Amino acid sequence: DVKVTQSSRYLVKRTGEKVFLECVQDMDHENMFWYRQDPGLGLRLIYFSYDVKMKEKGDIPEGYSVSREKKERFSLILESASTNQTSMYLCASSPQQVPGGQFFGPGTRLTVL
Amino acid sequence: QQQVKQSPQSLIVQKGGISIINCAYENTAFDYFPWYQQFPGKGPALLIAIRPDVSEKKEGRFTISFNKSAKQFSLHIMDSQPGDSATYFCAASRATGNQFYFGTGTSLTVIP
Numbered sequence: 001d002v003k004v005t006q007s008s009r010y011l012v013k014r015t016g017e018k019v020f021l022e023c024v025q026d027m028d029h030e031n032m033f034w035y036r037q038d039p040g041l042g043l044r045l046i047y048f049s050y051d052v053k054m055k056e057k058g059d060i061p062e063g064y065s066v067s068r069e070k071k072e073r074f075s076l077i078l079e080s081a082s083t084n085q086t087s088m089y090l091c092a093s094s095p096q097q098v099p100g101g102q103f104f105g106p107g108t109r110l111t112v113l
Numbered sequence: 114q115q116q117v118k119q120s121p122q123s124l125i126v127q128k129g130g131i132s133i134i135n136c137a138y139e140n141t142a143f144d145y146f147p148w149y150q151q152f153p154g155k156g157p158a159l160l161i162a163i164r165p166d167v168s169e170k171k172e173g174r175f176t177i178s179f180n181k182s183a184k185q186f187s188l189h190i191m192d193s194q195p196g197d198s199a200t201y202f203c204a205a206s207r208a209t210g211n212q213f214y215f216g217t218g219t220s221l222t223v224i225p
Contacts, residue, residue, distance in 0.1 A: 004156070033213075035215075040122070040217060041217060042119075042202060042215045042216055042217035042218050043157070043202065043215040043218075044215075045212065045213075048212065058212070090156055090157070092156075094213075101147045101149075101159040101162055102147075102159070102213055103159070104149075104156030104157045104158065105156050106154070106155055106156050107154075107155070107156050
C-alpha cells in the first residue's frame with residue numbers, strides 16, 4: 001500500500017522556535033509538495049520540489065523554507081515560528097510524467113503559542 | 114487570486130439524495146481535474162478525476178460532469194450516504210506543470 005508519512009500528527013511550539021516538519025513517501029515520486037490547510041481557505045501551496053535539491057516557491061512561501069536531500073524525503077522548516085503559522089500542514093507527492101493526482105499524508109496539526 | 118472557485122461552502126443532503134458540488138476555473142491551460150475527499154483527521158484522498166477530452170466520468174456513485182466551454186466541472190454523488198460526509202476539494206492542473214490548484218472545499222453532511 002503506497003504511503004506518504006509525516007513525522008508528527010500534532011505539534012505544539014512556542015513563538016520564535018525553529019520547527020521541522022518531515023515527510024517521507026515510498027512511491028518513488030519525483031514531485032513533493034507542502035500545503036497548509038485553513039478553514040475557508042482550502043489548501044494553499046507553500047513549496048514544491050520536482051527533484052532532489054530542487055525547490056519552487058508556491059503561493060505562500062514567506063516564513064518557510066524547505067529541504068530535499070533525498071528523493072523520498074521533503075522537509076518543511078519554519079525558521080522562527082509565529083502564531084499565524086498555526087495550521088494543518090499537509091505533505092503530498094505525485095509522479096512526474098503523468099498527472100495522476102497527488103497522494104497526501106495524514107497532516108500535522110501545528111499550534112504555535 | 115483563486116485559480117479554482119468552488120461552491121457551495123457547505124451542503125446538507127438527506128440520505129439517498131444527490132449531492133452536487135460545483136467548480137469553475139479560468140486558465141484554459143488546465144487539463145486535469147481531480148476531486149479529493151477528506152475525512153476529519155485525515156489527509157485528502159483522490160476520489161475521481163477527469164481530462165477535458167470527455168464530458169463525463171462515472172465511478173460507482175460518483176460522477177464528474179465537465180463543461181469545457183463554460184470552464185466548469187462538478188461532482189455528483191448519487192444515493193448519498195452518511196459515510197459520504199466529508200470535505201470535498203476540486204483541483205486543476207496542467208500536464209506540463211507540477212502545480213495543483215485547489216478549490217476552497219465543500220463540507221458535505223448526509224443526514225440519515
